[in-house]
Amino acid sequence: xxxxxxxxxxxALIAEGVDTVxxxxxxxxxxxxxxxxxxxxxxxxxxxxxQAAVHAAEGYAKASGKVGVAMITSGPGFTNAVTGLADAYMxxxxxxxxxxxxxxxxxxxxxxxxxxxVGISRSCTKHNYLVTTAADLPRILKEAFYIASSGRPGxxxxxxxxxxxxxxxxxxxxxxxxxxxxxxxxxxxTRQIKKAMEAIASARRPLFYLxxxxxxxxxxxxxRELVKRTGIPAVETxxxxxxxxxxxxxxxSMLGMHGSYAANMAMSETDLVIALGARFDDRVTGKxxxxxxxxxxxxxxxxxxxxxxLVNAHYPIVGDVKNVVLEMIEMSSIVNPERYEGWRETxxxxxxxxxxxxxxxxxxxxPQWVIKRIGELLGDDANISTDVGQHQMWSAQFYPFTxxxxxxxxGGLGTMGFGFPAALGVKxxxxxxxxxxxxxxxxxxxxxxxxxxxxxxxxxxxxxxxNNNFLGMVRQWQTLFxxxxxxxxxxxxxxxxxxVAEAFGGIGYRVTTKDEFDAALKDAVAKxxxxxxxxxxxxxxxxxxxxxAGGSLFNMMLLEKKEKK
Amino acid sequence: xEISERRVISVIVVNEASVLSRITDLFSARGYNxxxxxxxxxxxxxxxxxxxxxxxxxxxxxxxxxxxHKLIPVYKVYEHADLVEKEMALVKFxxxxxxxxxxxxxxxxxxxxxxxxxxxxxxxxxDEPRRVDHYLDAIKRYNPKEIVRSGAVALER
Numbered sequence: 001x002x003x004x005x006x007x008x009x010x011x012a013l014i015a016e017g018v019d020t021v022x023x024x025x026x027x028x029x030x031x032x033x034x035x036x037x038x039x040x041x042x043x044x045x046x047x048x049x050x051q052a053a054v055h056a057a058e059g060y061a062k063a064s065g066k067v068g069v070a071m072i073t074s075g076p077g078f079t080n081a082v083t084g085l086a087d088a089y090m091x092x093x094x095x096x097x098x099x100x101x102x103x104x105x106x107x108x109x110x111x112x113x114x115x116x117x118v119g120i121s122r123s124c125t126k127h128n129y130l131v132t133t134a135a136d137l138p139r140i141l142k143e144a145f146y147i148a149s150s151g152r153p154g155x156x157x158x159x160x161x162x163x164x165x166x167x168x169x170x171x172x173x174x175x176x177x178x179x180x181x182x183x184x185x186x187x188x189x190t191r192q193i194k195k196a197m198e199a200i201a202s203a204r205r206p207l208f209y210l211x212x213x214x215x216x217x218x219x220x221x222x223x224r225e226l227v228k229r230t231g232i233p234a235v236e237t238x239x240x241x242x243x244x245x246x247x248x249x250x251x252x253s254m255l256g257m258h259g260s261y262a263a264n265m266a267m268s269e270t271d272l273v274i275a276l277g278a279r280f281d282d283r284v285t286g287k288x289x290x291x292x293x294x295x296x297x298x299x300x301x302x303x304x305x306x307x308x309x310l311v312n313a314h315y316p317i318v319g320d321v322k323n324v325v326l327e328m329i330e331m332s333s334i335v336n337p338e339r340y341e342g343w344r345e346t347x348x349x350x351x352x353x354x355x356x357x358x359x360x361x362x363x364x365x366x367p368q369w370v371i372k373r374i375g376e377l378l379g380d381d382a383n384i385s386t387d388v389g390q391h392q393m394w395s396a397q398f399y400p401f402t403x404x405x406x407x408x409x410x411g412g413l414g415t416m417g418f419g420f421p422a423a424l425g426v427k428x429x430x431x432x433x434x435x436x437x438x439x440x441x442x443x444x445x446x447x448x449x450x451x452x453x454x455x456x457x458x459x460x461x462x463x464x465x466x467n468n469n470f471l472g473m474v475r476q477w478q479t480l481f482x483x484x485x486x487x488x489x490x491x492x493x494x495x496x497x498x499x500v501a502e503a504f505g506g507i508g509y510r511v512t513t514k515d516e517f518d519a520a521l522k523d524a525v526a527k528x529x530x531x532x533x534x535x536x537x538x539x540x541x542x543x544x545x546x547x548x549a550g551g552s553l554f555n556m557m558l559l560e561k562k563e564k565k
Numbered sequence: 566x567e568i569s570e571r572r573v574i575s576v577i578v579v580n581e582a583s584v585l586s587r588i589t590d591l592f593s594a595r596g597y598n599x600x601x602x603x604x605x606x607x608x609x610x611x612x613x614x615x616x617x618x619x620x621x622x623x624x625x626x627x628x629x630x631x632x633x634h635k636l637i638p639v640y641k642v643y644e645h646a647d648l649v650e651k652e653m654a655l656v657k658f659x660x661x662x663x664x665x666x667x668x669x670x671x672x673x674x675x676x677x678x679x680x681x682x683x684x685x686x687x688x689x690x691x692d693e694p695r696r697v698d699h700y701l702d703a704i705k706r707y708n709p710k711e712i713v714r715s716g717a718v719a720l721e722r
Contacts, residue, residue: 118583119586122583122586122587122590123590123594126637127637130582130583132582147637179637180579180640181578181579181637181638181639181640182637303635304631304634304635305628305631305632305634305635308624308627309628309631
């Protein structure tokens with residue numbers, strides 16, 4: 001069929017089963033928006049900033065497991081979206097981001113709203129395309145969806161000049177994708193898996209180290225089975241929260257800079273690390289030369305470049321985590337769970353010595369209490385997004401996660417302003433769950449304009465601000481490592497968040513007591529509207545425990561023991 | 566300390582727009598070195614071949630090859646161990662220098678005088694990069710005015 005480039009974009013999105021596009025129109029992408037106007041097969045959600053459109057697509061992708069789609073215009077539209085691309089790249093989130101570009105004849109002339117978009121996105125996307133003729137569009141769009149969602153997932157950027165969207169060409173979307181130079185290996189080598197299982201069976205203190213790849217390969221429930229059958233304790237990375245249920249006896253906790261003492265000690269004492277879809281990030285390992293020093297390493301990852309990048313793998317297995325774990329389950333009868341009883345006991349002793357906890361205060365609300373309380377009141381009924389900072393770490397530490405894709409947070413890039421738009425995308429993907437964005441008084445202002453999107457599209461996200469009048473995490477580092485010189489982190493000058501929420505048509509609550517918090521959260525959930533709950537929390541609370549940057553995991557700053565009265 | 570060694574990597578890529586910047590961006594983004602880089606289309610195919618001379622520890626070079634392979638238009642990556650490697654150098658000399666000496670030197674490094682112009686001659690040699698180094702060292706006394714090196718090309722034995 002002969003159609004325009006703009007129509008091809010619509011047809012391709014429909015063929016890919018896209019139900020929602022997040023975007024913001026502008027000059028160079030107008031032909032495509034004109035076709036969006038004419039169709040009724042998918043929704044378009046107009047965010048109020050291009051960065052938010054991409055973060056919303058990320059939230060949607062993370063919660064649904066599908067490819068998220070965002071659409072923006074050229075020049076500033078694109079540059080605003082770059083943070084979202086970079087965020088998705090770091091956290092391996094499958095996205096297709098389509099941008100308009102000035103017409104081919106104007107490329108390179110410093111035209112109005114022209115920027116070398118593919119030049120900029122090259123280093124923060126899995127792949128990108130500048131479409132030079134409409135005849136290439138069907139193939140490119142199909143490849144974009146395939147590349148975004150296969151192998152190690154990631155964002156793909158397609159830049160389309162305005163005249164290409166007007167060109168008429170043949171549209172045939174039936175041809176299967178065939179990229180000779182891109183054939184991700186998804187099946188692990190069986191002989192290698194067998195060797196790894198033998199190593200597990202003969203290890204004394206093995207430890208599962210679960211990463212975000214477990215979630216993105218939809219392997220969480222299989223991992224639960226493998227953990228149960230082998231009886232081997234597990235630590236989760238920040239990205240993997242929700243892989244094991246919070247109450248799974250095998251789950252120690254999160255490891256890393258703000259991981260639990262027991263999780264970090266287990267990693268330091270283990271003799272066999274079983275890394276599944278984890279990439280040994282510096283926030284996880286601390287000082288590399290001291291990381292799991294006496295252990296051998298099994299490393300399962302779909303990305304060969306992740307294996308032995310930072311920590312040498314004795315048993316490298318390239319493949320999709322799900323496929324490999326399924327094979328491991330089949331071979332799991334050689335592993336005797338009773339063998340690790342002493343090891344499990346050692347770990348529970350670590351946990352008893354320094355449990356992951358905080359000191360309650362009768363007068364002030366502790367930020368950690370808020371997270372626990374949301375968990376008690378909503379638990380499995382909520383999906384949790386966060387921004388970046390102290391509130392994010394407390395959420396990862398204290399929320400009782402029960403399932404994969406319940407947790408959506410910016411891990412690799414650490415993007416403040418991620419949480420609210422991401423929570424909108426989460427709500428679109430999972431309307432039956434309460435979508436909570438846990439945020440800080442710093443982060444929320446970085447995409448506060450999305451209140452308008454939320455109210456307009458009736459996406460009742462509940463923003464819970466842990467308000468300490470500080471850029472808290474930076475303040476914490478200044479307190480600990482810069483002799484309490486709180487340079488530019490005092491955020492005492494604040495808007496009235498209740499009025500802000502109301503000005504956009506949402507509901508605002510200012511909360512200073514635990515009872516008020518309960519009442520506010522219950523009210524917001526019951527009313528099912530866009531809300532801000534501004535919670536005044538203890539100003540100087542620190543995220544503990546903590547491995548100082550570059551320190552060893554076993555050398556943690558711990559929560560000070562409270563004197564017994 | 567891990568020992569940094571000179572390595573030659575060949576990369577077969579789809580011959581398309583911006584593929585070269587994908588490669589060089591990867592090197593700069595990850596802090597790898599490029600000592601020399603040559604690129605040309607492979608005859609009768611849609612591919613081009615790049616020969617990259619780099620340096621790094623075994624671990625770094627392994628990462629370079631893996632990261633290169635991750636790029637979508639990259640078809641194959643060879644990290645050469647046993648190879649035939651050649652590099653070309655063009656050198657311009659004043660015509661007043663001892664031409665027979667220069668010519669003899671060129672001959673010893675698979676080369677000759679390739680152009681005689683107004684006041685200058687141009688010589689060409691093609692040899693292993695280390696021997697090209699020797700050659701360039703040896704000709705210093707003949708006051709070379711301009712030196713151009715091509716970067717290495719290599720084939721596995």
